[in-house]
Amino acid sequence: MAESSHFDYIIIGNGLAGLQLALKLSEDNFFSTKTIALIDPSEKNTNDKTWSFWEKESSQWDSIISKSWNKASVLTSEKDIQLDLKPYNYNTIKALDFYKYAKTKLQTKDNIHFIIESVVSVEENEDLLVTTNNSTYSASHVFDSRVPEEFSIQNNKSISIIQHFKGWIIKTENNCFDDSKVIMMDYRLKDGNQTTFMYVLPFSTTEALVEFTYFTENVVEEHIYDNFIKTYIKDYLKIDTYTILETEQGQIPMSNFDFSKFNSNKITKIGTGGGWVKGSTGYSFKHTEKKVSKIIENLKANQRPSRNLFKQKFKFYDKVFLKVLKDENHKGEWIFKQFYGKNSIQTMFRFLDEESTLFEELKIMWSLFSWSFIKAFFKTL
Structure with missing residues (x-):
């Protein structure tokens, strides 16, 4: 239980992004004197999902990985594509194992407080106030994982x-x-x-x-x-x-919805509410880890936390991909057959991790060369 109603950082939502951010803050001595509150209505005691991701190296998640594979397949009506993933492993983690891992580590820190309440509003005036169903808290900065209401209201304005x-x-x-x-x-x-x-x-x-x-x-x-x-x-x-x-x-x-417009000097949208889900695939685990690391780097440099969280060229690639899927949804099988049939899986993983070279990106674009993508390209410019 928190002894104060003011915190340096309040994290709204104990999902993937909120807990990864809290873990990263707790592991860095730079933030050892900062008070941090995590607010969520749930105790996170159920296995509500699984996360899958690929990695080449060992990581802090090794102890909670349920299973790893170094082979995969993509099956279409025309082709059976067998994939040797090495040097990558395709890993999966059960949400409950992740929640337990994060809570066990965070509960040992005196400066971190779990508050089981529902957030009603966040007001950014002279003071930054977070109102819940039970209380009101103030903060120097809020990291908010809630999806903005405007996303559903104005969804037709984005792809x-x-x-x-x-x-x-x-x-x-x-x-x-x-x-x-x-x-x-x-x-x-x-x-x-x-x-x-x-x-x-x-x-x-x-x-x-x-x-x-x-x-x-x-x-x-x-x-x-x-x-x-x-x-x-x-x-x-x-x-x-x-x-x-x-x-x-x-x-x-x-989606290519502009979640970043909800960021400010005192509020940073994170996770799904910050547009951290990869627009073209829905993968989020490793993208979350990278964006959390960037936030930590920005905080330590006294920069706005949301600074340079996204690479614009990959946002454009995702936008073109989404435009094709939205306008010609039947093309999905063909797209992924081209992706994995014409490019090595290692190249595709680098591309989806946004770590590919320009040459690799051009090769991938060429493998998808079609009238559908030409139309989508010019429509999204």
Whole structure:
């Protein structure tokens, strides 16, 4: 419990971005005298999602990685693309393991306080005030992960689609999965002409996450995901008997909406609310880690925390990609077949990590050369 109502930093939301930021602050002696509050209505005691990401090196997350793979496949109606990921590993972390890891570390710090309340408003006047359902707190700076209301109201002014999905973690009686390889995308079972695919993470030979994912403008009713998952398990995985251990369901905005306009000298939007989700893929774990490191660097240099968080050329690439998917949603299978069939997976990972060279980017653009992308390019200029 906090003994004061004023903090140097208030972090709103104990999700991926909020907890990664708090961890980074807690690990740096520069901030050891700063008081930090994390405000969230939830205790974060449920496994509400999984995060997947690729890495070449060991990291602080090694102890909570559920499973790693160095092989993957992308399956389309025309092509079976087998991928050797080395020197990368494709890793997955269960949200509950991440929450426990972060809370265990943060609760040992005297300057960090968890407040289980719902934030009602943030007011930036002479004082920076955060009002919750129970109290009011002041801060020198607020890091806010809430998605701005204007995003949903003015969504039609930006290029936006939704990555929405439902997955089952199933357990089988017999060995049914190749647990050395992740199925990143399987387009053989689709919902009409929309961009939809199956995603399979085999945790062992008898246990896997089987997930049906859409990249579309509108969500669907829950039973539709279930029907596709059932069909895939029966007809493609050839499994008749299994137990559903857990389910997960979510929606991730993929958008070029300008979240940065909600940043100020005293307020920094973070996470999904800050536009940190990769617009073209929905991946967020490693992008969050990089943006948190940049915020720390800015704070220590007495710069505005949101300074230089984004690379503009990659925002433009994402915008073109989103424009194609929005205008010609049936093109999704072809796009990803070109991505992974015409370029090495190592090049694609560097591109998606925004670490690629200009030559690699031009090669990727050439692999997608089509009238659809030419039109999208000029429409987004």
